[in-house]
Amino acid sequence: MIKIGLTGGIGSGKTTVAQMFQDLQIPVFIADIEAKKILDDFKVASKVAETFGLNLTAEGLIHKPDLAAIVFKDDHALQNLNSIIHPRVHERFKKWFNEQDAPYIIYEAAIIFEKDRASDFYYTILVTAPEKVRIDRVMLRDHVSYEDVKSRMKAQWSESKKKKLADFIIENINLKQTQQQVKELHEKFLNISYK
Ligand SMILES: CC(C)(COP(=O)(O)OP(=O)(O)OC[C@H]1O[C@@H](n2cnc3c(N)ncnc32)[C@H](O)[C@@H]1O)[C@@H](O)C(=O)NCCC(=O)NCCS
Ligand SMILES: Nc1ncnc2c1ncn2[C@@H]1O[C@H](COP(=O)(O)OP(=O)(O)OP(=O)(O)O)[C@@H](O)[C@H]1O
Structure with missing residues (x-):
């Protein structure tokens, strides 16, 4: 089963694109969602709270905006958080992957190139949109x-740097055109996986 890495900076539309592959019956693993589940685990939440001097909520959870305020203005803190969360995301992905039965799967994450993970995938897709559009979308x-x-953008590589490394680029501005690009890539990946 072929693994395809789907990435893009904040607000580029990678989850929107991932959803389009899912609509074509392709299994999709969304790293952001898995990272959130991991952070909601009491043991992990306690470790993160202790590491960053945060209090847990009454439900035993991390208040995410407080954590975001710390890590996205301090690169050392972000790397520290990544070192707690990312190995666990990786473990969940390995387990999930072994349970799939499909011609190919999509792994969606904001930082694939930044983490030197491109070689884990048969192909990588980069979703792009102009910076102003991305900022407006997220706001x-x-x-x-x-x-x-x-x-958050500062914690990610620029699009120009990532464009040089990606196998395919989806320009996500007009949703109909994005859908068309997804369909074309889907056909290509099906052809490869059946060879
Ligand atoms: C700091 C946290 C709690 C903030 O939560 P919040 O709900 O505000 O954001 P969410 O997780 O939905 O992320 C939204 C976007 O922020 C950016 N972002 C998140 N984490 C990172 C990171 N470690 N490095 C760079 N960008 C990031 C991405 O563009 C992501 O799509 C959360 O982002 C987190 O736990 N991050 C560390 C784990 C991680 O790397 N997750 C991303 C996929 S593995
Ligand atoms: N082509 C588009 N036209 C208009 N709105 C769009 C388009 N693509 C995505 N959006 C919207 O922009 C926002 C960001 O898209 P999405 O959540 O898919 O981005 P993302 O790259 O996964 O973001 P993040 O890195 O924050 O997780 C969403 O509200 C989505 O509905």
């Missing part, structure tokens, strides 16, 4: 400030 979706989005 609208999450009700956050311009600075909040910019601070």
Whole structure:
């Protein structure tokens, strides 16, 4: 079973694109969602709270905006959080992958190239959109400030750097055109997987 890595900076539309592959009956693993489940585990939450000097909520959870405020303005703190969460995401992915039965699967994550993970995948797809569009989308979706989005962008590589490394690029501006690009890639991946 072929593994395809799907990545893109914040607000590029990678989850939107992942959903389009899912609609074509392709299994999709969304790293953001898995990372959230891991962070909601009491043991992990306690470790993260202790590491970053945070209090847990009454339900024993991390208040995510407080954690985001710490890690997205301090690269050392972000690497520290990544070192707690990412190995666990990887473990969940390995287990999930072994349970799939499909011609190929999609692994969606914001930081694949940044983490030197491209070689884990047969192909990588980069979803792109102009920076201003990405910022506007996230401000609208999450009700956050311009600075909040910019601070996350700083933790990610630029699109120009990632474009040089990606096997395929989806320009996600017009949703119909994005859908068309997804269909074409889907056909290509099916052809490869049946060879
Ligand atoms: C700090 C946290 C709690 C903030 O939660 P929040 O709900 O606000 O954001 P969410 O997880 O939905 O992420 C939204 C976007 O932020 C960006 N982002 C998140 N984590 C990272 C990271 N470690 N490095 C760079 N960008 C990131 C991505 O573009 C992501 O799609 C959360 O992002 C987190 O636990 N991050 C570390 C784990 C991680 O790397 N997750 C991403 C996939 S593995
Ligand atoms: N082509 C598009 N036209 C208009 N809105 C779009 C388009 N693509 C995505 N969006 C919207 O923009 C927002 C960001 O898209 P999405 O959540 O897919 O991005 P993402 O790359 O997964 O973001 P993040 O890194 O924050 O997880 C969402 O509200 C989505 O509905």
